Amino acid sequence: MNVSENNRLNQYRQKSSFKVEKLYNVLFAEDVASFRNTIYEEIKKYPILYTPSSNENLDEQRRLSSKRLQILSRIRRKFNDEISSNEEYAKIWFTCVCNTDISSIIQYIISIELVPNAIKCLGTERHVEYYTKIINGEYIGMLALTEVGHGSNTKQIKTTATYDKDTQEFVLNTPNFEAAKCWIGNLGKIGTHAVIYAQLITPDGVNNGLHAFIAEIRNPKTHIPHPNVIIADMGEKIDLNGIDNSILILDQYRIPRENLLNRLHEVTVDGEYVKYPEIKNPFAFSLGVLSNGRILICSISSYQISRAITIAIRYAASKIDHENEQISLLEEQTHQIQLFPYLALAYVSKIITDRLLVVQKRFFTDLIINGSSNMSEELHAITSAAKSVLTWSVLDGIRESICTCGEFSNLISTGLTNARNVHDTNCTYEGENTVLLQQTTNWFVKLWSMKLQGKTVNFPLQSINYLNDASNIMNETFKLTDIDEFIKPKNILSCYQWLVCHLLKRCYDKQAHISKVCQKSDFWVKNDSQIFFCKNLGFAYIQTYMIQETALVISNIRDVQVQQILNKLLSLFGVWNLQKHIVSFYEGGYAASPNFAQIIEDSVLFLCKDIKKDAVCLVDVIGPSDDFIKSTIGRSDGQIYTNFRSFLMQASGTFS
Numbered sequence: 314m315n316v317s318e319n320n321r322l323n324q325y326r327q328k329s330s331f332k333v334e335k336l337y338n339v340l341f342a343e344d345v346a347s348f349r350n351t352i353y354e355e356i357k358k359y360p361i362l363y364t365p366s367s368n369e370n371l372d373e374q375r376r377l378s379s380k381r382l383q384i385l386s387r388i389r390r391k392f393n394d395e396i397s398s399n400e401e402y403a404k405i406w407f408t409c410v411c412n413t414d415i416s417s418i419i420q421y422i423i424s425i426e427l428v429p430n431a432i433k434c435l436g437t438e439r440h441v442e443y444y445t446k447i448i449n450g451e452y453i454g455m456l457a458l459t460e461v462g463h464g465s466n467t468k469q470i471k472t473t474a475t476y477d478k479d480t481q482e483f484v485l486n487t488p489n490f491e492a493a494k495c496w497i498g499n500l501g502k503i504g505t506h507a508v509i510y511a512q513l514i515t516p517d518g519v520n521n522g523l524h525a526f527i528a529e530i531r532n533p534k535t536h537i538p539h540p541n542v543i544i545a546d547m548g549e550k551i552d553l554n555g556i557d558n559s560i561l562i563l564d565q566y567r568i569p570r571e572n573l574l575n576r577l578h579e580v581t582v583d584g585e586y587v588k589y590p591e592i593k594n595p596f597a598f599s600l601g602v603l604s605n606g607r608i609l610i611c612s613i614s615s616y617q618i619s620r621a622i623t624i625a626i627r628y629a630a631s632k633i634d635h636e637n638e639q640i641s642l643l644e645e646q647t648h649q650i651q652l653f654p655y656l657a658l659a660y661v662s663k664i665i666t667d668r669l670l671v672v673q674k675r676f677f678t679d680l681i682i683n684g685s686s687n688m689s690e691e692l693h694a695i696t697s698a699a700k701s702v703l704t705w706s707v708l709d710g711i712r713e714s715i716c717t718c719g720e721f722s723n724l725i726s727t728g729l730t731n732a733r734n735v736h737d738t739n740c741t742y743e744g745e746n747t748v749l750l751q752q753t754t755n756w757f758v759k760l761w762s763m764k765l766q767g768k769t770v771n772f773p774l775q776s777i778n779y780l781n782d783a784s785n786i787m788n789e790t791f792k793l794t795d796i797d798e799f800i801k802p803k804n805i806l807s808c809y810q811w812l813v814c815h816l817l818k819r820c821y822d823k824q825a826h827i828s829k830v831c832q833k834s835d836f837w838v839k840n841d842s843q844i845f846f847c848k849n850l851g852f853a854y855i856q857t858y859m860i861q862e863t864a865l866v867i868s869n870i871r872d873v874q875v876q877q878i879l880n881k882l883l884s885l886f887g888v889w890n891l892q893k894h895i896v897s898f899y900e901g902g903y904a905a906s907p908n909f910a911q912i913i914e915d916s917v918l919f920l921c922k923d924i925k926k927d928a929v930c931l932v933d934v935i936g937p938s939d940d941f942i943k944s945t946i947g948r949s950d951g952q953i954y955t956n957f958r959s960f961l962m963q964a965s966g967t968f969s
């Protein structure tokens with residue numbers, strides 16, 4: 314049977330307004346292009362890293378995932394000097410890793426990024442051996458914070474670490490099932506060393522609060538759990554089954570005193586608890602552990618939306634409209650509105666997460682070398698909001714991509730439905746989204762109070778410094794009538810800055826009202842001002858930051874065509890999200906006539922239509938290459954039916 318298809322993707326490619334290689338080099342670190350290519354070639358040597366699993370049982374999925382983790386560790390080790398010494402190399406390394414199997418990426422992040430990071434941030438020279446052996450892949454790391462009954466509410470954690478001065482050991486104990494460590498990645502089958510968070514109790518009976526310890530829970534040679542350590546596998550999940558998430562029960566399990574990660578405090582041999590006064594901001598060190606994970610989740614999410622949107626746009630461009638054989642589904646306005654705002658999200662999120670990866674590395678270096686960093690508060694606000702808003706938006710984008718692919722999206726081989734399943738948990742781990750967003754908005758409300766006292770708001774990453782000009786910003790009203798003018802990023806940014814100032818004042822006033830007039834406690838003040846107030850503010854703040862930072866990156870690009878297309882995507886990202894805040898603009902008096910709503914709608918439609926001719930080339934740049942796309946309908950040749958047919962022909966069981 315001969316199935317021949319027109320290559321509609323090439324027809325679109327010929328109309329593109331920019332050169333694919335130029336945009337690719339802007340986005341994927343031209344400066345380190347040879348390193349990028351080396352890593353890609355290295356990954357390609359191991360098809361097991363990126364070949365999708367099919368129908369394996371749970372045990373086999375776990376085995377494959379741990380094998381992939383070993384290979385990733387080996388490659389990481391091979392390029393350790395470059396990755397450790399240079400932010401750009403580190404960034405491009407992680408970009409390449411994102412193309413491999415998602416379970417092993419998460420296992421990699423836990424063992425080789427988060428755990429060594431926690432040891433470096435919270436530990437001292439006495440923990441260097443653990444750090445080195447985990448980075449080298451000799452030990453496999455785990456992070457054990459969550460308990461069965463205590464997830465976001467970490468203050469309630471009940472695992473105890475009681476110091477026994479007779480033996481100079483900490484006795485780790487799980488007092489009841491609610492206190493069992495839970496969801497711990499790498500624990501079920503492979504993990505050897507866990508950073509365990511527990512309440513530290515000194516011999517005087519005082520509970521000194523939550524502290525981190527490094528504990529060997531399995532023999533690294535035999536992989537048999539040590540006595541008094543009970544591990545219970547949590548079983549099959551909706552996806553990510555390569556990760557062996559498990560429960561950990563510690564039954565009076567003893568570890569040496571030296572295993573307390575003691576950068577910020579110490580327990581002496583005699584059992585005295587000592588805080589180090591020279592550490593001015595211990596919070597910054599805890600943040601150092603958390604922010605890295607959040608940014609890596611943003612980075613994975615950015616990759617997930619790039620992949621989903623690539624599949625959906627190639628499918629839409631390749632498939633003919635049912636009413637007119639001459640045109641593709643991509644010509645449909647409904648398709649454009651479902652897909653192009655998420656294409657814009659893919660680009661903006663790539664630019665912003667790459668930037669945050671670099672900022673995070675600088676923050677970390679500041680912290681380790683200088684013992685403090687002036688970025689900590691602001692970076693916490695940015696990463697908490699970015700992780701929440703980005704992962705939620707990506708979830709929406711994957712869902713829209715699924716919808717536009719019709720019946721095909723039901724098949725695992727198209728790689729979309731499973732993209733949604735694997736992405737779902739990004740909204741939960743490394744900080745549950747709702748709770749994280751609250752942390753950002755709590756900080757803001759304090760800033761407004763600073764402003765009212767006439768203090769200057771001055772933060773190094775400049776994410777909110779425009780608050781100093783809030784009085785003028787809030788007096789602005791909408792006056793533009795011309796779309797070309799309106800969609801310029803600087804004008805969109807003005808709308809957002811007005812929005813943040815307005816929502817912040819509104820939140821502050823609302824909370825003051827609940828507190829003073831309704832006489833409610835702090836809990837209810839916070840609780841009763843979330844919906845329509847704090848939550849909207851969190852979204853507006855991070856969207857503003859994303860636009861501001863992306864505009865800055867674009868302004869430094871020399872190629873005019875690349876600059877133009879990126880500006881269009883940024884404008885679409887901006888106006889599309891503005892639409893969701895429209896009520897606030899009228900409610901706050903920024904807009905008075907229907908013109909504002911109208912110009913937003915017109916701009917969205919105008920930009921979608923304009924971006925259409927470039928959409929295929931845009932996904933050629935941002936999407937994974939054919940080696941890594943893992944989709945029968947998402948390949949760059951646009952031969953959706955031919956590829957589907959050959960998949961069927963090769964799949965085991967097709968004709969059984």
Ligand SMILES: Cc1cc2nc3c(=O)[nH]c(=O)nc-3n(C[C@H](O)[C@H](O)[C@H](O)COP(=O)(O)OP(=O)(O)OC[C@H]3O[C@@H](n4cnc5c(N)ncnc54)[C@H](O)[C@@H]3O)c2cc1C
Pocket residue numbers: 423456457458459462463464465466495496497498553558738741742743744745746747748
């Ligand atoms: C696949 C997977 C892997 C994981 N890996 C690890 C790991 O390796 N190590 C580890 O320690 N943990 C891990 N976790 C646990 C993860 O970090 C927690 O699930 C997360 O912190 C949320 O905790 P929870 O599930 O108890 O939910 P909860 O915190 O109980 O939240 C449940 C719901 O209540 C809401 N809620 C809670 N508190 C508030 C509040 N104050 N205000 C408003 N709403 C609130 C939340 O928004 C959410 O909707 C993993 C989880 C998953 C799913």
